[in-house]
Amino acid sequence: MTATTLAGKVAVITGATSGIGLAVARELHSHGMRLVLNARSQDRLTQVQKELSAATAAGDVGDPALPKRLLETALETYGRCDVVLNNAGLMESGPIASIDIDKVCAMARVNVEGAYRVAYTFIKHFHAQGSGHLVNISSVLGTKVRPTAGAYAGTKYALEALSEALRLELAGTPIAVTCIEPGLVLTELHRDFPVHPMHSMNVQHPLQPEDIARCVTFALTQPVHVRIPRLMVLPGEHQI
Numbered sequence: 001m002t003a004t005t006l007a008g009k010v011a012v013i014t015g016a017t018s019g020i021g022l023a024v025a026r027e028l029h030s031h032g033m034r035l036v037l038n039a040r041s042q043d044r045l046t047q048v049q050k051e052l053s054a055a056t057a058a059g060d061v062g063d064p065a066l067p068k069r070l071l072e073t074a075l076e077t078y079g080r081c082d083v084v085l086n087n088a089g090l091m092e093s094g095p096i097a098s099i100d101i102d103k104v105c106a107m108a109r110v111n112v113e114g115a116y117r118v119a120y121t122f123i124k125h126f127h128a129q130g131s132g133h134l135v136n137i138s139s140v141l142g143t144k145v146r147p148t149a150g151a152y153a154g155t156k157y158a159l160e161a162l163s164e165a166l167r168l169e170l171a172g173t174p175i176a177v178t179c180i181e182p183g184l185v186l187t188e189l190h191r192d193f194p195v196h197p198m199h200s201m202n203v204q205h206p207l208q209p210e211d212i213a214r215c216v217t218f219a220l221t222q223p224v225h226v227r228i229p230r231l232m233v234l235p236g237e238h239q240i
């Protein structure tokens, strides 16, 4: 069976101006894909837009109107959409009894509500088109919990449930769903942490965003009869 080719296909990526989303955008661009990129900061989007000749749609994934706008941008610019990457996310950390509950709810709005709304909109389009691939960027913390990470892990468990339910509901259709579960990746996600997880978790060599981008390409390029529902990727030193 031949591998699926990416050249000429269209991908929508949320949170595409930094870290994992940016690395995936660069990787898919290098394979000839055409891109619609999203993030909140228009300035950073404009920089990436120039580098990757991409279309953009600035906005907050927590905005219920955003998914439709992302899909419309893809259809108006390229006439189709083959892949959507639910990547935008943030991490609030702390014990459940003392974490800032309003920040937790804001995180849930982006990590859970935003991702579910994107899936809700794009799966309908994939059904109508007769093809499509949804990639959810979960976390190893979507599969296990540790103290101070319960709130974040809860949002990623929700993404795992979404992915697994969709896998079952879409079995026998041409639509694929992949959930990627990275361990510690060196990005801007932890920039406000008082102690970087590299130090608190004693990981000297964290993953690089490009490591995750290669995994996304691996999932997207399988022959049509193959599904990669879950892919956990960890730094070699990770004791989690």
Ligand SMILES: NC(=O)c1ccc[n+]([C@@H]2O[C@H](COP(=O)([O-])OP(=O)(O)OC[C@H]3O[C@@H](n4cnc5c(N)ncnc54)[C@H](OP(=O)(O)O)[C@@H]3O)[C@@H](O)[C@H]2O)c1
Pocket (backbone or CB within 6 Å): 014, 015, 016, 017, 018, 019, 020, 021, 038, 039, 040, 041, 042, 044, 059, 060, 061, 062, 087, 088, 089, 090, 091, 110, 137, 138, 139, 140, 181, 182, 183, 184, 185, 186, 187, 188, 189, 190
């Ligand atoms: N880094 C890790 O160790 C790690 C491990 C496992 C899973 N993950 C997951 O990987 C995903 C990407 O994280 P990252 O580490 O690459 O983080 P990052 O470097 O902070 O990048 C986050 C990206 O998302 C955008 N973004 C943030 N909030 C947004 C919102 N409400 N609406 C739209 N865009 C938004 C940011 O741009 P703007 O600020 O301009 O919007 C930026 O482009 C997240 O879902 C995270 O949970 C990360």
